[in-house]
Structure formats: structure tokens, C-alpha cells
Amino acid sequence: MSLAIKYRPKNFDDHIGQDEIVKAFKRALREKRIAQAYLFAGPRGVGKTTTARILSKALNCDNFNDITENPCGKCSSCRDIENSRHIDVIEIDGASNRGIDEVRQIRENAKFLPARGRYKVYIIDEVHMLTIEAFNALLKTLEEPPKHVVFIFATTDPQKIPPTVLSRLQRYDFKPISTFDIIARLNQIVKVENINIDEKAIEEIARRSDGSLRDALVLLDQMRMFCEDRITYKDVLNILGAIEREVLEELLKAIYEGDYKKAISILDTILQRNLAILDFVKEFNEFLFDVFKEVVNNERKGYEKEDLMIFLNLALEMENAVRYSITPKVWLEFYISKMCFVPRTVQLMNILENYNIVYRAKDIKKEEKIKNEPKPLTLKEKLETYFLEKNDPYISGAILASNVIEENGKIKFIFKSENKFTAEELKTKLEVLQKALNYLNYPNREIEIIVEEENPLKLKLIRELGLRKEDEQ
Ligand SMILES: [Zn+2]
Numbered sequence: 001m002s003l004a005i006k007y008r009p010k011n012f013d014d015h016i017g018q019d020e021i022v023k024a025f026k027r028a029l030r031e032k033r034i035a036q037a038y039l040f041a042g043p044r045g046v047g048k049t050t051t052a053r054i055l056s057k058a059l060n061c062d063n064f065n066d067i068t069e070n071p072c073g074k075c076s077s078c079r080d081i082e083n084s085r086h087i088d089v090i091e092i093d094g095a096s097n098r099g100i101d102e103v104r105q106i107r108e109n110a111k112f113l114p115a116r117g118r119y120k121v122y123i124i125d126e127v128h129m130l131t132i133e134a135f136n137a138l139l140k141t142l143e144e145p146p147k148h149v150v151f152i153f154a155t156t157d158p159q160k161i162p163p164t165v166l167s168r169l170q171r172y173d174f175k176p177i178s179t180f181d182i183i184a185r186l187n188q189i190v191k192v193e194n195i196n197i198d199e200k201a202i203e204e205i206a207r208r209s210d211g212s213l214r215d216a217l218v219l220l221d222q223m224r225m226f227c228e229d230r231i232t233y234k235d236v237l238n239i240l241g242a243i244e245r246e247v248l249e250e251l252l253k254a255i256y257e258g259d260y261k262k263a264i265s266i267l268d269t270i271l272q273r274n275l276a277i278l279d280f281v282k283e284f285n286e287f288l289f290d291v292f293k294e295v296v297n298n299e300r301k302g303y304e305k306e307d308l309m310i311f312l313n314l315a316l317e318m319e320n321a322v323r324y325s326i327t328p329k330v331w332l333e334f335y336i337s338k339m340c341f342v343p344r345t346v347q348l349m350n351i352l353e354n355y356n357i358v359y360r361a362k363d364i365k366k367e368e369k370i371k372n373e374p375k376p377l378t379l380k381e382k383l384e385t386y387f388l389e390k391n392d393p394y395i396s397g398a399i400l401a402s403n404v405i406e407e408n409g410k411i412k413f414i415f416k417s418e419n420k421f422t423a424e425e426l427k428t429k430l431e432v433l434q435k436a437l438n439y440l441n442y443p444n445r446e447i448e449i450i451v452e453e454e455n456p457l458k459l460k461l462i463r464e465l466g467l468r469k470e471d472e473q
Contacts, residue, residue, distance in 0.1 A: 003224075004217040007189055009050055010073035010082065011057065016185050016213055017177030018047055024172070025051075029058050029069040034119075035170040037142055037151040039127075041158040042174025045212025048154040049091075051174075052123045056081050056089045059150065060117030067118065077117055088114040094126040094155075100133040107141045110149045120149045127153035128160035135162050142168040176211020179203075186216060195224060197231040204236045208244075243270055243280065248287045251336075255311070256303060260340040267336060277328040278319075285315045304344070311339050321400055324393035334401070334418065379411070379442070380404035386436050395429060398422045410446045411437060420451045 009015045015022045028034070038055075040048040057071035057078045064071075071078050080086035092106070106122060114120045124130075130138070142151070142165065153169065155161065183206045190197050197220075205223065209216035219240065223231050226239050247270060254262040270280060292308040294300035318335035322328040377385070380399060387396035401422055403414040415423040426433070427449050437445055 002218070003189065003193070003221050004214050007185075007217060008082075009047070009054065010078070011054055011071050012069065015047065015051070015054070017181040018051065018174055021051065021172050021174065025055060025058075026069040029067055032067060034059070034067065034150065036145040036149065037169045038153065039158065039161070039166070039169035039171040040152065040154045040174060041171060042156070043176055043211065044156055045209075045214040046174045046177055047213070048174055049123070049125060051172075052121075052152040052154060053081050053089075055150075055152065056086070056119075056121040056123070059119040059121060060086070060088065060114075086116070088117045088119065089121045089123065091123045091125065094124050094129040094153075098130050098134060100131065100137050103130070103134040103137040107137065110141060110146055114148055118148070120146075121152060122149070123152045123154065125154045126156065128155045128157040132162070135165050139165055139168070177213050178211070179206045182206040182209060182211075182213055182216050185213060186220060189217070189220070195220070195231065196229065197223075198233055200233040201231050201236045204233055208240065237279075241283070243275070243283050245287070248284060251284070252288065252291065252303075255336065255339045256307065258340050258344075260337055263336055263340055264333060267333065271329070277332055278322050281315075281319050281322050281332060285312075285319055288312055288315055307344055310342055314339050314342065317400075321397055324388065325397040326394055327397075330419075331397070331401075378404070379406065379440070382440050383433075383436055386440065392432075395426070395432065398426050402426075406442075406445075410448050411442060412448045412450055414450045414452060417451055423449050423451045 012022045012026055038052075040051060042048055054071065057073065058069060059067050060077050060081065061068055061071035062075035062077045073079075073082075077086060081089045084091050090106075090109075092102070110120060110122070112120075141149075145151070153161075158166070158171075183202055186202045186206060189195075190202070201223070205216055205219045209219060223236060223239060227235050247266065251263060251266045251270075254266060271277070288308065288311055291300065291303065292305065292312060295303050295305045295308060314335055318331065321331040321335065325331050380403075383399045383404065384396045387393070387399065398419075399413070401415065401419050403412075405412050405414065413423070413426065430447055433447055434444075437443070437447070
């Protein structure tokens with residue numbers, strides 16, 4: 001039996017994460033106040049159907065002579081409700097029974113007294129899927145419901161329910177279950193089940209379940225199937241992927257469409273999970289490479305392989321920048337926006353020639369030449385290396401973010417406006433820079449640190465690509 005089914009709450013006391021709602025129901029049941037129609041609204045997997053079943057048990061438990069706040073969960077009525085086979089508790093899927101005929105049938109059927117329990121309960125899941133005609137038919141029943149009938153409507157999308165219907169329902173809003181509550185529940189369950197698992201792995205599973213205990217249990221089940229011995233945090237990352245593939249797909253799509261705002265907002269959502277930034281970057285790069293391979297092998301459409309190559313090149317730079325920086329998030333956002341704005345296959349050859357990766361793939365002879373006589377480093381690369389060797393990754397990273405050019409005997413470090421703080425910081429390090437330049441055989445040069453404010457990133461980037469070529473000469 002799956003954990004999600006085995007540990008579905010059997011009564012209100014087992015219920016997790018919806019304390020306010022549980023409290024309200026217990027009091028109402030104690031005081032014998034039963035509404036005839038309820039609306040349970042909220043995201044999927046947070047206990048709406050489970051609560052509907054527990055309420056049905058409270059109305060029909062055999063171990064009590066009247067409704068109770070504490071159904072036993074063990075009598076045959078409770079068990080049949082649990083397994084959706086109680087004759088008086090009818091569960092209907094609104095998505096596949098959306099028409100007026102189905103609702104008419106419910107109305108006919110509702111007239112008859114319960115066969116076995118005290119109340120006839122209709123649980124209609126995804127009720128917002130009903131057609132307008134079906135809602136209108138339902139409304140007639142809701143206006144004058146038979147005394148022995150209780151309706152429970154569940155929905156993920158309450159705003160789609162007509163106001164005339166809404167006004168007849170007692171509404172409960174179910175919230176996503178807190179990660180804290182999910183972790184606590186998972187801890188109880190792994191103890192009972194003797195599952196050998198790291199605390200950090202539990203936390204990661206809880207985080208991924210997005211407020212759904214059911215999802216958390218499904219993930220735990222999945223992990224249990226794959227890991228024979230102990231489930232570690234690493235196992236969770238390996239098996240479930242550090243980030244869900246759909247999220248990465250969404251991010252890549254936003255980048256490809258140049259939708260900078262969307263890309264950054266997806267990024268924010270991902271980073272809210274407290275993932276190490278370098279881990280995320282590695283995961284993203286691997287994903288990018290997978291997509292690239294699929295495109296090259298004609299297994300996937302929608303992306304140009306040349307564009308993906310440019311992304312990959314930037315992705316590699318990004319990994320380096322993030323690895324050595326004390327402000328990795330800045331670099332991550334910088335490179336993701338760079339990917340958004342980098343020109344697409346337009347002027348393709350022009351741009352690609354600036355990237356050795358393509359250059360090499362195109363010209364094997366050249367590659368051999370490159371192998372034999374290593375390409376001289378640009379001043380920028382020399383400086384980066386110099387400071388990395390001096391164990392000063394911050395300056396190295398700052399230089400990586402700038403364009404370094406030699407002009408009229410001056411050495412210019414040109415920053416983009418979003419890096420102005422880095423530029424300011426670098427201005428305080430002129431002495432160290434001078435020393436580095438002296439060491440690299442650029443003695444006593446004047447240093448200029450420039451922030452370019454006015455140009456949109458896209459233009460800057462095109463120019464940067466042009467400059468890069470000059471650098472390499
Ligand atoms: Zn019972």
C-alpha cells in the first residue's frame with residue numbers, strides 16, 4: 001500500500017496542517033450545527049477530499065447515535081467511506097460529470113432517505129468544471145435541500161463558481177501545508193515505517209512537495225523504491241533531480257524568448273528553496289547540454305543549436321564566475337540576463353566566429369594549430385589568472401565582468417551599469433591593479449574604471465562581442 005493512502009488521516013485528530021478548519025468543524029459538530037452545503041477551496045493535495053471524507057464519517061459513524069466530532073475510523077461505515085464505497089456517501093468527479101443530466105440524476109437521487117447512515121453526502125470534486133446549466137440545476141437543489149442531504153464541493157478554482165451558487169455555500173479555504181508541518185509528519189512516518197533517511201533528505205522532500213502532504217508521501221515512496229539502504233540528501237537530488245525538469249524547461253523557454261522578467265522570476269522561485277547557487281548552475285548547465293544534444297540529434301524542435309551553443313558558452317562562463325565569486329547570485333542573474341539578451345541566430349556567423357567553441361568545431365586544422373601553439377592570453381585573461389593565483393577571486397571576478405581594453409596607452413576597465421558597485425569597489429584597489437599590470441609587462445599605465453550607464457544591455461553585448469575579437473588579435 002502506498003504511504004499516501006496508508007497515512008491518509010482517518011479522523012480530525014490525525015489531520016495535519018489545517019488546524020483552523022479542523023477546529024471549526026469539531027466545534028460545529030459538537031454543537032450539532034451542520035450546513036447543507038460546503039465549499040472546500042484550495043490547491044491540490046492539501047486535504048480537501050480527506051476532510052470531506054472525515055466529515056462524512058462524523059455524520060455517519062456507527063459507533064455513535066448521533067453526529068460526532070470524533071468518528072471512530074474503524075466501524076464498517078467509517079471504513080467504507082474511507083474506501084469510497086459507502087452507499088450514502090457519493091463521490092463525484094466534477095471534471096467528468098459536468099453536464100446537466102448528471103446533476104439531474106443527483107437531484108432525483110437526493111430525494112431518497114439515506115439507506116444506511118444518518119446523512120446522504122455528495123462530495124463533488126473539481127466542482128468548478130460543471131457547466132452553467134448544471135450549476136443552475138444544482139442551484140434549485142441548494143435552495144431547498146432535503147434535510148438529510150449534505151453537499152461538499154471541492155475546488156482548486158473557486159472564482160469559476162457562479163456567485164449565485166457561492167452564496168449558498170459555507171466556504172472553507174484550505175492553505176498549502178507548511179514545510180515545517182510536512183517535515184514533522186514525515187519524521188513520524190519514517191519512524192513507524194523504519195525508513196532509514198537523512199534529516200536533510202526529509203527537508204528536501206518536504207520542500208519539493210509545495211505544501212502538499214500527499215505529494216511529499218509520493219516522493220518518499222519513490223525514494224524508498226530506489227534506495228536500498230539509507231536515503232541521503234544526495235540520493236534525493238540524484239533521483240528527483242536537483243530541480244524539477246519542468247522548471248528548467250520553463251526557464252530555458254523564457255530565456256530563449258528573451259523574456260528577461262519571466263526568467264528572473266522563475267530564478268527567484270527556484271532560489272527560494274535555499275539551493276546552493278553553484279548546485280543550481282551545474283544542474284542548469286547539464287540540462288542545457290542535454291537539450292543541446294537532443295537538438296543536434298534531431299530529437300527535439302523549438303531551439304536552434306547555434307543559439308544553444310551560445311548559451312552553453314555563457315553557461316560555462318557563468319559556472320566559473322559563480323564558483324569564485326562572493327556574490328554568486330549577482331553573477332547568476334547577470335549571466336541569465338545576458339542569455340536573454342544575446343542576439344539570436346541573426347548575424348549568426350558574425351557572432352559565432354567570436355566564440356572559439358564553434359570556431360574549433362568548424363575548422364579542424366585551426367584546432368590542431370591551437371593545440372600546438374596555445375593562443376596568447378588576452379590582457380583580461382591574464383589579469384583574471386593573476387588574481388586567481390593571488391587567491392583574490394573577488395578582483396578576478398570583477399575583471400571577468402568588465403571589458404578590459406588598452407587605448408591610447410591607458411588600460412580601461414569598462415563595466416556595465418548593473419555592475420557599478422563592483423566598479424566602485426575596484427576603484428579602491430587601484431594599487432593592486434597597478435602592481436598586477438607592472439607584473440604583466442604593462443608598466444606604469446594609467447588605469448581608468450568606467451561605468452557605462454546609457455546603453456541597453458543588448459547593444460552593449462553586441463559591442464562586447466565585437467571588442468572581444470580585437471582583444472584576441
Ligand atoms: Zn465509525
